[in-house]
Amino acid sequence: MSVPVSQQLAIGIDIGGTNSVFGIVDNRGDIHYRGAISTKTHAKVEDYIEELYQAIAPAIAEVGGKEYIKGIGVGAPNGNYYTGSIDYAPNLPWRGIIPLASLIQDKFGFPAALTNDANAAAVGEMMYGAAKGMKHFIVITLGTGVGSGIVINGQVVYGHDGFAGELGHTIIVPGGRKHWSTGAEGSVETYASATGVRLTALELLNKYEHQDSVLRNFPVAEIDSRVVYDCAVQGDAIANEVYQFTGEILGKALANFVMFSSPEAIILFGGLCKAGKLIMDPTRKHMEENLLPIFQNKVKLVFSELKESDAAILGASALVWELK
Structure with missing residues (x-):
């Protein structure tokens, strides 16, 4: 048949x-x-x-x-x-x-x-989601780690060996936070992932040790990106600073990626996107600030349209x- x-x-x-x-x-x-x-x-x-x-x-x-x-x-x-x-x-x-x-x-x-x-x-995304009809775009997955898929001229970039596009492991803060698995210092993943959000929250709690924060109501082992989000929504200053800092790092990284491939759009996907404007606004701000004028205000920065599940x-x- x-x-x-x-x-x-x-x-x-x-x-x-x-x-x-x-x-x-x-x-x-x-x-x-x-x-x-x-x-x-x-x-x-x-x-x-x-x-x-x-x-x-x-x-x-x-x-x-x-x-x-x-x-x-x-x-x-x-x-x-x-x-x-x-x-x-x-x-x-x-x-x-x-x-x-x-x-x-x-x-x-x-x-x-x-x-x-x-x-x-x-x-x-190219077949069913936010990139439908696009030929030049990048998908950044913001979960436990940071992944990326690069599409140029309608084709996924695989490189000569099949492993191209590990943008999450590019260095954005030289000599910065040490990656828990690779040992690299200052990679995007150590800051802009859900794991990175948790680490930033713990660092800021230590930095502002005398400042009140809803985050202090949680045992250290229980503080994760979801807790940080819940506290930020309640107006907690430290939790909100976590997102400002994360967005700054991510925005600078995305500016680098834009100047590499000049995509029509960058699509953000994954659990961290549930923070909505808390992560999107500072990310967009710092991406635009770090772009050359010829790239500014040209690249759409959007959340995925696909249901995460x-x-x-x-x-x-x-x-x-x-x-x-």
Whole structure:
């Protein structure tokens, strides 16, 4: 049976350090089925893929059978689009180089494509989100870390080895805060991630040790980006300064990125975006202040239009429509 292109579906899988979410998506970006399994349960990747297959197989039957599925797209940390492998991902249980796309293709019997999670987000934005119709844009993911997907002339920039676009690890404060994993000093990720927000809050609480703050009502171990946001909304001065400082660092970094590729837009995505104007206003201000005049007031700075709960699935599934 030959299924018309308009009725074809894609499976999107996003592999996170804790959970893997998946869905079956049509070419309009409507998700017909959602599910999730734990990423950490199996020490062997083959056992993980078996559980994934058992979880997704009923969904395939529910949408009409295998003939409706065009392929599988996967977003994963350290995912290499060229090779289809996950290379030395520090937060996944499987060590070394994992040929994930070929393992999934062999198990499911569908063509499979793999990329890193931020690049998948960029493809998703281009197909379904704020970058629809754009050919030059950057997606910055602001979560536990800072990821990025760069699109130039309608194509994701992968570089010669598949790992281009690690803007979160560029140095913005030389000799600055030491990264908890890489050891680099002053990278964007150490300041503009949810983890960075927490570290900034702790630093400011120590700096202003005699200043009252709602943040002081929380044990240090409980202070995270969500707590900082809640306190900022209540008008807490230190919590608000956290966002001013974070926005300054992020804005300066984005100015560098603009002068590198002159995008039409920079799209911010991830948990930190829930802070809304608290993060957007200082970021936009410092980005514009640090741009050359020829770049000023040309680049849209916007939040993603994709629902956070669906974006990972949509971004991964979007890879399928590029498969030959």
